[in-house]
Amino acid sequence: MSVYGGIEAGGSKFECAVGTAPDDLHALETIPTTTPGETIDRVVAFFERAGPVAAIGIGSFGPVDADGDSPTWGYITSTPKPGWANTSIAPELQRRLSVAVAFDTDVNAAALGEHRWGAARGLDTFCYVTVGTGIGGGAMAGGKLLHGFIHPEFGHMRIPHDLEQDPFPGVCPFHGDCWEGLASGRALERRWGRSPAELDGDPRVWSLEAQYLALGLVSVVYVLSPERILVGGGVMRHPGLLPLVQRDVARLMNGYQHAPTIMLPALSPRSGVLGALALAESA
């Protein structure tokens, strides 16, 4: 069995791993995301120490260019993150480590990881939604990671904004009260003036959050028809939120079709880096 490398390239940290499977990791390192130059230097140094590997998979924060035919394949493209717009990730590592590299979004990598070893094993069409600072989504359709025109984003859908209960205008710089604008961790923090972790005791907070999350998931259900929806990310770690979301999705669907199973990912918080490892096989 070949040894692969996996990188979950995140906005705050790069998780790097070498191994063959979740129970056979030879090395694991968390590198803080600073400048592209420094961060990538440290990633290269990690693989030089922990390698050799047959190939490397990268699941990256975005927006990314994951189109294999594009001249900027493997780049982070138009991110507002200072210094990171138009950064070569995959070609740079390919060149410096002389190894084949596969590249996809962080959420598609997480979906792949859950498909291989976690809560989506044996499924054909499912999605992975992460509710953290932002809201993102990855999906597999008919057994293949979904790319399409750019790649799924999920977070920027419009949902009904409950203005009576919630006059908060939303935090998305592009859309104001889109799904991410209303229901991301950043929205929670801005609306209530405290971080999600500090909001534990207030039921109003979580019933509104569940309502908004469910409204977005219902659109996911009706467009993609996933067999299962995995919801991960920091916000979903709030105890009791998942059952509220499940209840609200069922209430909103109101008996028109069965709701798919909605559950937490099994590999969290390593779905992404393990998925990147699985992705390496396709390099």
Added chain:
Amino acid sequence: MSVYGGIEAGGSKFECAVGTAPDDLHALETIPTTTPGETIDRVVAFFERAGPVAAIGIGSFGPVDADGDSPTWGYITSTPKPGWANTSIAPELQRRLSVAVAFDTDVNAAALGEHRWGAARGLDTFCYVTVGTGIGGGAMAGGKLLHGFIHPEFGHMRIPHDLEQDPFPGVCPFHGDCWEGLASGRALERRWGRSPAELDGDPRVWSLEAQYLALGLVSVVYVLSPERILVGGGVMRHPGLLPLVQRDVARLMNGYQHAPTIMLPALSPRSGVLGALALAESA
């Protein structure tokens, strides 16, 4: 080249065809949808006259069971249409005509038809949305028709309801003001008291309609990331509606990613029956 049969099984009529391609149709017949027994008798008689065919493809109104492993594969399942719930379509025709039958939703068949001969040639991930009496959608993802848990529906997503401009509560018996509840032909007719065809001259009607259609399409864009969206169905035949929808989608996306091309299907109104013909090849 084999000669195939295609059936678009609709709630008001069954379109049947025999041939090899849009420019090589040997027979074409429209059969009104009455009772299941009478309708299917007339379909059988058509193929007995116009055949023989190597296989038949059926794109059906629904909800349908398109799961090849299910004991009720090829059935229309829980439709509210009187007399048609739990009706065997594909197995019945297979038995009576002794021919292989492929079965899918009407909108997936339409998507396949447009992929083979129409406005989606060469695409990998796209969708076909029909805005008629209801709103439905079919999609191809990664080169394969999307099925998933049940199949995409599209119409029952929730969208922001512009209550200030539009206090109309929506017509969906399950959800009230879901996408179909607000923007289908039935909603137009009920809201304004006239059929879509009679509403031609009133710009308020069509700017509200475009706004609602665009809100739903934005969710489709962010979940599926289609390379192209084909919008068909009777309501879309209103001249001038498509450009309003295109404008509103761009306005709602507000520069966050490019909007995919949104256009009318090329084979309309025969996308469905021609797609059924293409579907027959997979029987």
